[in-house]
Amino acid sequence: MHITEIFSEEKIEELHMCEDCAQRFLAGGKKVKKPKSKGHPEPDSVFTGGGGPREKSQACPHCGTTFAEYRSTGRLGCPIDYDTFHEDLVALLENVHGETRHNGKVPLNLARHRHHQDELSRLGKELQGAITRENYEEAAKFRDLIKTLESK
């Protein structure tokens, strides 16, 4: 959660903290220790206890982001993270939005969209793998396949 505290016209402080710390902070308990760096003060504490829902090391199979990294930066790594960290994100979304399900606009052609999204997700992963291997010839091939699919 991001909180901008305005002390005066000149003094503005931005705080980035986890939901629990933020709730305590907003309730007036300013005893919350300020994070040493931008992000959650102790990202690892999310996973302490050993019996948590997932291992600390679990990373998104697509982009490699871990939930601790998300906690630290406030940014997810790719669309697949919403599946990978589903349980944690549902709790977070409930806190931020008071709701956990989308109730707005949907793509005009959802069926076409579903098919494309699965295929694009696969091609995107292949593209990233080729770039990591510095195989730019192969990367160009996947790039062209993405372009072709996006043109349909």
Add this chain to the structure above:
Amino acid sequence: MNLDALAQSSGEWLNATGPQSQIVVSTRIRLARNLAAYPFTNRTNNFQKGEIEALVCDKIRLFSFDVDYHHLANMPALDRQVLFERHLISRDMASGEGPRGVAFNSGESISLMVNEEDHLRLQVMRSGLDLQNAWAVIDDMDNQLESKLSYAFSEEFGYLTACPTNVGTGMRASVMLHLPALEHTRHIEQVYRALQKISLEVRGLYGEGSRASGHFYQISNQVTLGKSEPTIIKELGGVIPEIIRYENEARQAWLADSQQPLKDRIQRVRETIKTETQMSCEEAIECLSILRLATALGEAPGLGLAQLDELFIQVQQAHLQKIMGGPLDSEERNTARAQLLRQKLDLAKS
């Protein structure tokens, strides 16, 4: 499009012709969208960013909106700052690196940032309080893009964004209000608290993390998930008339206040502009804010809201340097700013 020429005037959304322009400067709606095939911007490398940029540039040529794309990667820092000061790009985009850019139309009412925090940030700006029309335009723009690109979308979570605070509709609708009287009476704090209770956010002139300089406040929705776009717009639009009413009451009370007369304040501002040879950006914005209030109340004949709103942009450092035709240090800018205000606001006539 020539950015030097751009600095000489303002976008059409700042022409003070929209509904409630005396208090509502502008309405803005933005949509955050990402492409399904790529990681979010913080995880893409320059190769992928280049791919995304090329893909989007290719598609916007088929847009029914007449926009020009500007690559930011090799654009001089001063030009990027001009685009930021005009609300066309974010602060992060202005200072960032790698392939990224912005497409916008000649009136600057429509823009599309590429490789911002999300791959795409669509934006529509309108003069005054005009949420319904802003939504109609951005919805059309979004549908056109969506028919050519595959967005990252989940039936459960909606449009997927890098930051979960934007997920769902990906929409941030905001209304920029000029509230000098509520700030003067300190009732702005009550407004602030009341808005927070109904999950509306109050920010400064330049959005997240910026201060309410010039007594400008952006009020926007905080919740993006679980509500439809029309509902979000209706809820935001529903509270604005109340704030306008409070501000109008506070303006009348300030006019009638014999302890701290508004007319004296206006006169002091006039004298400052006529006599000061150096002026910081903050001082200039404060003076312009009081003149905007005076104009809205009919206390500054000869001045216009559109003229003043344009100056709020032009007194900022990048615009000032563009207008004066070259780089200026801080002291030179202060001199140029005071000179610009004297020239543009012929206060002897008002």
